[in-house]
Amino acid sequence: MASSRNIAYLMLAARLWVGAVLAFAGFMKLMEPTANFQAALEQYPLIPSTLLPLLARTVPWIEWIGGFFLILGYMTRATAFVSALFCLGFIAVLSGPFWAGSSAKDCGCFGQGAFALTVNQAYILDWTNLILCSMLVSLKKHFLSLDQLFL
Amino acid sequence: MKKILYPFTGILLAILLTLPILFLRNLPESQASSPVPALKGKGDPNAPVKIVEYSDFQCPSCQTVEMPLKDLMERYSGKIYLVYKHFPLVSHKFSPLAHQAAECANEQGKFWEFHDELYKNQMVWSSAIDPLRIFQSYASGMNMNETRFARCLENVSVTDRIQADKREGQAAGVVSTPTFFVNGTMLVGSRQFLESADRMIREKLALEK
Secondary structure (H helix, E strand, O other), X not given: OHHXXXXXXXXXXXXXXXXXXXXXXXXXXXXXXXXXXXXXXXXXXXXXXXXXXXXXXXXXXXXXXXXXXXXXXXXXXXXXXXHHHHHHHHHHHHHHHHHOOOOOOOOOEEXXXXXXXXXHHHHHHHHHHHHHHHHXXXXXXXXXXXXXXXX | OHHHHHHHHHHHHHHHHHHHHHHHXXXXXXXXXXXXXXXXXXXXXXXXXXXXXXXXXXXXXXXXXXXXXXXXXXXXXXXXXXXXXXXXXXXXXXXXXXXXXXXXXXXXXXXXXXXXXXXXXXXXXHOOOOHHHHHHHXXXXXXXXXXXXXXXXXXXXXXXXXXXXXXXXXXXOOOOOOEEEEOOEEEEHHHHHHHHHHHHHHHHHXXXX
């Protein structure tokens, strides 16, 4: 009983962490011109150039709204699944520069603001979030969530 | 009933999350929470002496005053806070581009390095056919993100920021460069600055003691 409660608390912390990271990343990018994020994406050769404008416009919004959905626990499993796909995408995009030993000081994940992560730091963060999202997807009930309230 | 409300909750949440973003994005630049440092400042912001410099990167007089200004900053280390303001003059052909490039360097935290480079090599880029390449080489030499730098050079909101600096100067009475405000007192031109700034700083610091 005690261990299941501990797991519930741990998963709540995981949900809040992933949600906060996503929402913050989305917010920072939404506060800047779309061109800034597009320029950040251009440094990753894996992303086809035709997709750049679309990604620059949509990704920050999905991060922002998805992040809050996770924090509030709304459609938690579906949102965690989408977030996991995002993390996979980010990992795929960052893998090249990471293994090539990129010296880039800013991955562009949080806009051009004062808060910047290197490619290596972002790579580790995305792996962490991917694991946490996978755990959230696997869980049917989520403690202190809107899902719990409605379903 | 709860199950019926569930999808509506999602729609409501999405709307509630979208509205503040749209609101913040439509705020005038000065009110929006901008992650880009608005001030190009050097030194301690709480220093007793505040110098505001309105300058043009292509103006020779502005270049002349740079070394003495640096000396002042070193001599009164910790006592002066210097703020740089763009004041590109229409008569200088490459000035708007130089200021745009410097502001783009500012976005990547390299304003002062770029500023120094521009003044140090003023003769080189001022007489060049295509100074853009020179600015790009400076950016690359400072390990800036070149793609972002290139994109920023075309960003109209950056140009607006430069013009906002200039308008602010004009409102304060600036008509030529360099013009300084030492704790609010206007000093026009390099000569007046060199003659008066040191004395004004000493007087201010003597009063502080």
